[in-house]
Amino acid sequence: MCQTFRMALHPLDQGPVESSEMQQPVRRDPAARHRLTSLVLALLIIWPLLRIAQFDPAVIFEANNLEVFGNFLKQFFPPQTSQDFLLLLLKAVIETLAMATAGIALAVVLAVPLGLLLSHSLSISRLGPGPGRRLGQGIRTIARLLLLFLRGIPEIVWALLLVRVFGLGPAAGVLALAITYSGMLGKVYSEILEASDTRPARALLLAGSGRGMAFLYGLLPGTAQELTSYTIYRWECAVRASVIMGFVGAGGLGQLMDQSMKMLNGSEVSSIVIVFLILVLMADAISFFCRKLLA
């Protein structure tokens, strides 16, 4: 106490002495032992994981692998710009955008009824004691499980399966998007409807209106903006996803990339990657613009 007081009075006088005294005991990291134990434990867990993942950086630098990959990369410059190929690319881009749009449209058609069904704020049986409470709860549970199943399996897995029914091409991709995204949209729609101000809808229901009217006049005005904005955001995600789904043969840009990749045609791959990046940026911009317009 006394010392700190003196230091405050004569900081320059006491400075050097003070600091050398203070540094002595804390030379070593006080938590060193703890840190070492954690490190050893972490390594014990990570080692088997590395083995399972066949982690071996040396493979990357094997002369043979580097040569094949290097030659492939060398072809990236210049990108393929022949007219035929650019036409093919344009078609693939339009197909990708059409897949995303059609997929989201179908997803919305499926998600709206499910989302409404799931939303507690439109439940008449929940207003008070009365018949139908258990039935309502049962239906909501079924709807929730259905949505969980729809979105629990990634879209590309659906695409892989559907390609076997509908053949190679965009139809499988559209349906795969519709399935997974209806699950996501339905869940988020119901969450938005419940998180908003539910009193107008409740008042309408109490006054005897039907669920449909209560939704249209009580819930929709307050939530339309958020619902639309989320749907547009999902469209943006669907554009990315529909590129990816081409890898299992579901049409669009991805299918083109898969073909060029299999033929080790680097210049085509680099053109496709560039177009893909532009497409994603464009979808980003469109989605951002639309959501800004809504806000």
Next chain:
Amino acid sequence: MNSPVSAANLPKPALPLLGIAVTALILAVVFASFYYLAFNPLDLFTVRAMSSIGGFVGRFFPPDLSAGFITKVAQGTIETLAISAIATLLAAVFGLLLALPAANRFGRPAQQAVRLILNFLRAVPELVWATLMVLLVGLGPFAGTLALALHTIGVLGRLFAETLENRSQAPARALVLSGAGPVTAFLYGTLPDAAPQLLSYVLYRWEMNIRMATILGFVGAGGLGQILYYELSLLHEPQAATVMIAMFGLVMIVDAISSKMRRLQIHAAG
């Protein structure tokens, strides 16, 4: 003076012309999309389509639950987890290394260059990286690990850089002024403050990577996806059904854990 409220004396709302135009535009684009793809969803409800879908679904039942195949699927699940864990760990290490220049610790030119690299890594999807890595290191989980790591470096590098920029520089500066080296100052001045946020980003990305690792196998990058792709191409639907159940279960478990953790406020990022 109080006039009774009735529909007649309320102001008439203006016709929402912009809204109508936008709705019409969206509907036109949607119909154009279906037309371009020559895809009519109503065709799904014909007897022929229904029976072919029904027949296809029927082939998946019953799933193959023999001990031998269950073991294989369990190994695939562990491989998927290993791929995602190692990839996330690699990405965390390299992401942090790249986040330092990206957070403007080494001057403007370095920052711009590293940001460009991070953006590129992030913009190329995991599956595209996976096809490239399969070319480089051959089929198997290592390709998947590298692919996931590359994409995740881009994501984490940017998030880490933002975190480092937003944290107070005072503790690190105090250490430097009292004679510590830059590395010590970072480790003891900056890192302890930023660590919880960084960790929550890493956990959030790990969650995403587990999902992603299940499907990277479609291009030969190991894990459950590779088994699914293989069994489906041999028309072994009952086996494929088992793999899909495992995928679904894995995603559900990860979902449940992450929502529980989010409720506990441990990882606020996702």
